[in-house]
Amino acid sequence: MNFETWEPVYEAIRADMGYDRAGDEAARDELATFVGDAATLALADASFDGDRVAIAAPGPGLSRDLPAVDSADVVVAAGVAADRLLDDGRRVDWVVTDLDGHADRVPRFTQDGIPVAIHAHGDNRDLLAASVPECDHSSVLPTTQAAPAGPVRNVGGFTDGDRAAFLADAVGADELVFPGWDLMDTTVGPTKRRKLRWAARLLGWLERRRGETFAVLDGVRDDLDRSMLPDCGL
Numbered sequence: 375m376n377f378e379t380w381e382p383v384y385e386a387i388r389a390d391m392g393y394d395r396a397g398d399e400a401a402r403d404e405l406a407t408f409v410g411d412a413a414t415l416a417l418a419d420a421s422f423d424g425d426r427v428a429i430a431a432p433g434p435g436l437s438r439d440l441p442a443v444d445s446a447d448v449v450v451a452a453g454v455a456a457d458r459l460l461d462d463g464r465r466v467d468w469v470v471t472d473l474d475g476h477a478d479r480v481p482r483f484t485q486d487g488i489p490v491a492i493h494a495h496g497d498n499r500d501l502l503a504a505s506v507p508e509c510d511h512s513s514v515l516p517t518t519q520a521a522p523a524g525p526v527r528n529v530g531g532f533t534d535g536d537r538a539a540f541l542a543d544a545v546g547a548d549e550l551v552f553p554g555w556d557l558m559d560t561t562v563g564p565t566k567r568r569k570l571r572w573a574a575r576l577l578g579w580l581e582r583r584r585g586e587t588f589a590v591l592d593g594v595r596d597d598l599d600r601s602m603l604p605d606c607g608l
Contacts, residue, residue: 375528375529375530375540375544377521377522377528380528380530381521383576383579384519384520387519387532387572390568390572391568391569391572393495393496393497394496395520396496397495397496397497397499398494398495398496398518398519398520399518399520399521400496400499401494401495401496401498401499401502401518402494402518402520402521402523402526403523404494404499404502404503405492405494405502405506405516405518405526406516406523406524406525406526408502408503408506408507409506409511409514409516409525410511412511412512413511413512414511414512414514414515414516414525415489415491415512415513415514415515416515416527417515417527417529417541417544417545419489419515420468420489420515420541420545421545421546422447422448422542422545422546422547422548423545423546423548424447424546424548425446425447425448425546425547425548425549426445426446426447426448426547426548426549426551427446427447427448427449427450427542427547427548427549427550427551428442428443428446428448428449428450428551428552428553429450429452429535429538429539429542429550429551429552429553429555430443430449430450430451430452430455430456430459430466430553430554431452431453431455431534431535431552431553431554431555431556432452432453432454432455432458432554433554433555433556433559434556435553435554435555435556436455436458436459436553436554439553439554440462440464440553442551442553443459443464443553444464446551448467448468448542448547449464449465449466449467449468450466450467450468450469450470450538450541450542451466451468451469451470451538452469452470452471452533452534452535452537452538453470453471453472453474453475453476453534453535454471454474454475454476455554456469456471456476456483456488457476457479460483466483466488467488467489468488468489468490468491468538468541469483469488469489469490469491470490470491470493470534470535470537470538470541471490471491471492471493471534472492472493472494472495472498472501472534473492473493473498473501473502473505474498474501477501477504477505478504478505480492480505480509481505481508481509481510483513484509484510484511484512484513484514485509485510485513487510487513488513489513489514489515490509490513490514490515491514491515491516491517491529491537491538491541492505492506492509492514492515492516492517493517493518493519493534493537494516494517494518494526495518495519515527517529517537519531519532529541529544530544530576531576532569532572532573532576533569533570533572533573535552535555535573536572536573536576536577536580539552539577539580540576540580543580543583543584549586550584550586550588551589552588552589552590555590557570557573557574557590557591557594558570558593558594571598571599574591574594574598575598575599575600577590577591578591578595578598578600
């Protein structure tokens, strides 16, 4: 993701959610410090060319959607979906996470050779400090939602799930499927509902950029509120 393309979207998200850019930048810089001079992963280290990629979310429907996981060429797990799939004996090829809910397990993922895109933002600096120094940094792709700096990249996306989709798109995925997703989940609190609305908007942008139709947006697509988005093709 070119940051000049992403930045107006990032600013719209910040304005809506009330996030502090300085906090995101501080977290980015701390993540860079935690990985230090170690050789971390780059996007060039991943290639999903021609692959059907499952972007697995930890929603209650994940167990129902396991056939989509099992039939995919590549499985990218968002957040604690990785824990659920691995505990069930299923493979996970990449993890995309801001560490919420499983900071203690992520170092083991990296030590087992699973690539993990670890995301820094202003609200997870304590989790970064607790988890990242214990990781095998050769299996870590450091990411930010602010401007990229040093080893820390910006692949686009906001939540773990839609960021995983943007990552897969960036490295050549041919088709994206979305097991475990529920963009209309009524059991979550208001902040999570706002995050899900942003995830839906961003997936809508991505499907238009790709010329693809994501089934996860069926029933949601026509109701997406894009009024707060800048004029950047969303």
